[in-house]
Amino acid sequence: AQKFKVAVLPGDGIGPEVMTEALKVLDAVEKKFAVAFERTFANVGGIAIDKEGKALPQTTVDICKGADAILFGSVGGPKWESLPPDEQPERGALLPLRKIFGLYANLRPAIIFPALTGASSLKEEVISGGFNVLVVRELTGGIYFSQPKGIEGQGRERIGVDTMRYSIPEIERIAHVAFQAAQRRDKRLTSIDKANVLSTSVLWREIVESVAKQYPDVKLNHMYVDNAAMQLVRWPKQFDVLLCENMFGDILSDEAAMLTGSLGMLPSASLAEGSFGMYEPSGGSAPDIAGQGIANPIAQILSAAMMLRYSFALNEAADAVEAAVEKVLDQGLRTADIFQGKPGEKKINTREMGDAIVANL
Amino acid sequence: AQKFKVAVLPGDGIGPEVMTEALKVLDAVEKKFAVAFERTFANVGGIAIDKEGKALPQTTVDICKGADAILFGSVGGPKWESLPPDEQPERGALLPLRKIFGLYANLRPAIIFPALTGASSLKEEVISGGFNVLVVRELTGGIYFSQPKGIEGQGRERIGVDTMRYSIPEIERIAHVAFQAAQRRDKRLTSIDKANVLSTSVLWREIVESVAKQYPDVKLNHMYVDNAAMQLVRWPKQFDVLLCENMFGDILSDEAAMLTGSLGMLPSASLAEGSFGMYEPSGGSAPDIAGQGIANPIAQILSAAMMLRYSFALNEAADAVEAAVEKVLDQGLRTADIFQGKPGEKKINTREMGDAIVANL
Ligand SMILES: CC(C)[C@H](C(=O)O)[C@@H](O)C(=O)O
Numbered sequence: 224a225q226k227f228k229v230a231v232l233p234g235d236g237i238g239p240e241v242m243t244e245a246l247k248v249l250d251a252v253e254k255k256f257a258v259a260f261e262r263t264f265a266n267v268g269g270i271a272i273d274k275e276g277k278a279l280p281q282t283t284v285d286i287c288k289g290a291d292a293i294l295f296g297s298v299g300g301p302k303w304e305s306l307p308p309d310e311q312p313e314r315g316a317l318l319p320l321r322k323i324f325g326l327y328a329n330l331r332p333a334i335i336f337p338a339l340t341g342a343s344s345l346k347e348e349v350i351s352g353g354f355n356v357l358v359v360r361e362l363t364g365g366i367y368f369s370q371p372k373g374i375e376g377q378g379r380e381r382i383g384v385d386t387m388r389y390s391i392p393e394i395e396r397i398a399h400v401a402f403q404a405a406q407r408r409d410k411r412l413t414s415i416d417k418a419n420v421l422s423t424s425v426l427w428r429e430i431v432e433s434v435a436k437q438y439p440d441v442k443l444n445h446m447y448v449d450n451a452a453m454q455l456v457r458w459p460k461q462f463d464v465l466l467c468e469n470m471f472g473d474i475l476s477d478e479a480a481m482l483t484g485s486l487g488m489l490p491s492a493s494l495a496e497g498s499f500g501m502y503e504p505s506g507g508s509a510p511d512i513a514g515q516g517i518a519n520p521i522a523q524i525l526s527a528a529m530m531l532r533y534s535f536a537l538n539e540a541a542d543a544v545e546a547a548v549e550k551v552l553d554q555g556l557r558t559a560d561i562f563q564g565k566p567g568e569k570k571i572n573t574r575e576m577g578d579a580i581v582a583n584l
Numbered sequence: 585a586q587k588f589k590v591a592v593l594p595g596d597g598i599g600p601e602v603m604t605e606a607l608k609v610l611d612a613v614e615k616k617f618a619v620a621f622e623r624t625f626a627n628v629g630g631i632a633i634d635k636e637g638k639a640l641p642q643t644t645v646d647i648c649k650g651a652d653a654i655l656f657g658s659v660g661g662p663k664w665e666s667l668p669p670d671e672q673p674e675r676g677a678l679l680p681l682r683k684i685f686g687l688y689a690n691l692r693p694a695i696i697f698p699a700l701t702g703a704s705s706l707k708e709e710v711i712s713g714g715f716n717v718l719v720v721r722e723l724t725g726g727i728y729f730s731q732p733k734g735i736e737g738q739g740r741e742r743i744g745v746d747t748m749r750y751s752i753p754e755i756e757r758i759a760h761v762a763f764q765a766a767q768r769r770d771k772r773l774t775s776i777d778k779a780n781v782l783s784t785s786v787l788w789r790e791i792v793e794s795v796a797k798q799y800p801d802v803k804l805n806h807m808y809v810d811n812a813a814m815q816l817v818r819w820p821k822q823f824d825v826l827l828c829e830n831m832f833g834d835i836l837s838d839e840a841a842m843l844t845g846s847l848g849m850l851p852s853a854s855l856a857e858g859s860f861g862m863y864e865p866s867g868g869s870a871p872d873i874a875g876q877g878i879a880n881p882i883a884q885i886l887s888a889a890m891m892l893r894y895s896f897a898l899n900e901a902a903d904a905v906e907a908a909v910e911k912v913l914d915q916g917l918r919t920a921d922i923f924q925g926k927p928g929e930k931k932i933n934t935r936e937m938g939d940a941i942v943a944n945l
């Protein structure tokens with residue numbers, strides 16, 4: 224049997240609960256597809272601060288380095304919110320993981336499943352039949368990581384400085400990811416920038432245009448980020464794939480995710496060159512419902528499916544997991560966050576949702 | 585009679601048509617309130633490119649310098665879209681105007697009038713009773729104007745660079761504007777930043793906290809920009825005033841405006857220290873409907889009302905114009921963009937809308 228090494232980082236809040244269900248699904252995949260997932264657990268986020276003194280301990284980095292992929296839960300919670308920003312679970316774990324492993328391509332699908340259109344704050348007529356937008360976000364460059372960055376000077380003379388910087392190879396590689404994703408979907412790509420104000424955006428637009436020549440089957444357009452923030456609200460179905468630099472992708476992917484109304488359903492992938500990647504739910508650690516066994520494990524399970532697809536090339540297995548999730552939704556099974564009380568719906572807990580997906584696999 | 589000098593810059597697209605109606609309203613205000621508005625017209629945007637060779641000719645700048653306020657229509661259109669970004673009507677006129685006149689405080693209300701909730705793409709239950717959010721955007725600093733900015737190097741080695749920079753006085757003065765606006769409203773201020781990633785945001789948060797001590801009656805909270813993009817969609821009524829740096833304000837004010845569903849209703853003000861300001865509709869030049877006499881002049885008229893309030897301290901006159909607009913809406917009068925075909929609604933054109941507002945004054 225093919226064997227893959229997975230670094231399992233459950234993290235804080237609902238992370239451990241939903242991770243348990245995702246691992247059950249991987250167990251089922253092992254049996255059905257004659258593959259093996261060797262799992263090594265490691266601490267990350269708040270629990271790592273508590274147990275090992277920092278959000279991303281070296282032991283965790285080493286475990287990830289020995290793996291083929293990282294399956295990540297979620298991090299953060301009120302307990303660690305008063306730490307300096309650099310040391311907090313989210314920032315202190317996610318940014319170094321992205322940098323150390325070169326996770327430059329962040330794929331964030333925002334999908335409304337037809338069964339769940341009611342959860343969106345958008346009108347029925349705007350989203351009838353659901354929508355399916357993929358945000359491809361550059362994740363290791365731009366204003367997140369460029370120098371100079373810091374607070375210069377003393378006292379009243381202090382000045383805050385951040386730098387947004389992009390090189391041509393950085394733009395090219397993320398553009399290729401976006402065009403290739405569009406080729407597998409509806410072949411429409413909207414590149415987001417602010418080329419009327421930013422020099423990085425002028426270069427971005429030029430390079431995206433030149434990469435486009437290699438993908439004549441994909442229809443490319445450009446849109447300013449402020450207009451995109453409006454168009455997502457007005458008519459999300461106009462989009463197939465959105466290509467964004469790091470900061471714009473942060474903002475627009477969250478906006479698009481919230482438009483679906485079911486954050487607990489949305490996975491994400493952060494890919495390095497080659498096959499290594501990190502996979503995590505788009506939602507947060509939801510400390511308010513942690514430990515109650517009622518969180519929705521679907522985002523974590525679909526993150527595992529993305530891992531099967533992107534890091535392990537187990538497309539058939541990934542399809543099977545995704546199909547099992549859809550079946551369970553069609554059966555009317557709902558965790559509390561997606562329960563609307565419609566006829567045919569049944570409210571179930573985290574474990575029951577995991578079991579149902581396994582049963583449908 | 586008190587006399588005020590207004591530089592009138594109608595611009596492109598629907599700009600001239602809606603400006604005509606706003607000027608009629610100013611005529612009516614002159615009579616009713618015994619004031620005088622001395623108007624000087626100047627070219628801006630595409631028409632200025634065509635007639636005088638650039639989007640913001642020196643003659644226009646000089647006319648604005650001689651005035652107490654600028655009433656601005658809108659600029660841009662397909663004819664000028666292939667020019668280099670720097671020379672295009674929007675960028676080539678707006679950014680220099682902001683810089684030359686020190687228009688550091690941009691007020692962008694996003695209001696759903698109860699009569700118009702149907703126009704929003706948000707569900708009735710999310711916006712019932714309307715909502716009223718004011719975005720206060722820093723407009724002359726940050727990544728729009730800081731150096732270094734440009735494309736460095738040659739050929740494949742080129743690197744795009746933009747710089748986001750904020751000093752303490754820049755943050756303080758915009759924070760004061762936002763706190764004072766909140767004091768006149770529901771006394772709640774949400775300061776937007778990305779303090780988990782940006783150094784400018786760390787300084788921003790610290791300074792906003794310290795300014796807050798002078799406004800103990802205003803309830804302040806902080807929110808990351810990505811979360812704010814989500815929360816606006818989920819439950820816009822949670823917000824009263826949003827305080828944003830330049831780029832975040834660009835994105836969030838447009839998102840909030842689109843959530844109202846009636847861009848043709850929304851005015852904006854860009855204020856300098858002292859009483860000078862520029863006033864313009866939030867929507868664009870709408871070239872698709874320009875010249876047909878069907879555009880909604882309300883955003884332009886409400887922009888004139890903001891001018892009365894902020895630059896001329898004619899609060900009574902401003903209130904009267906705003907009340908007249910509300911009355912006309914209550915009477916069911918609608919331009920095409922806000923016409924929903926409900927009982928009691930009557931579709932009217934640009935001129936008729938201007939006349940109706942004058943008649944109600
Ligand atoms: C926690 C934060 C640093 C992070 C980001 O801004 O990238 C988060 O918002 C995300 O989108 O994954």
Ligand SMILES: CC(C)[C@H](C(=O)O)[C@@H](O)C(=O)O
Binds near residue numbers: 449
């Ligand atoms: C045209 C552009 C430069 C401008 C901006 O980004 O500020 C516009 O989007 C706005 O919000 O007024």
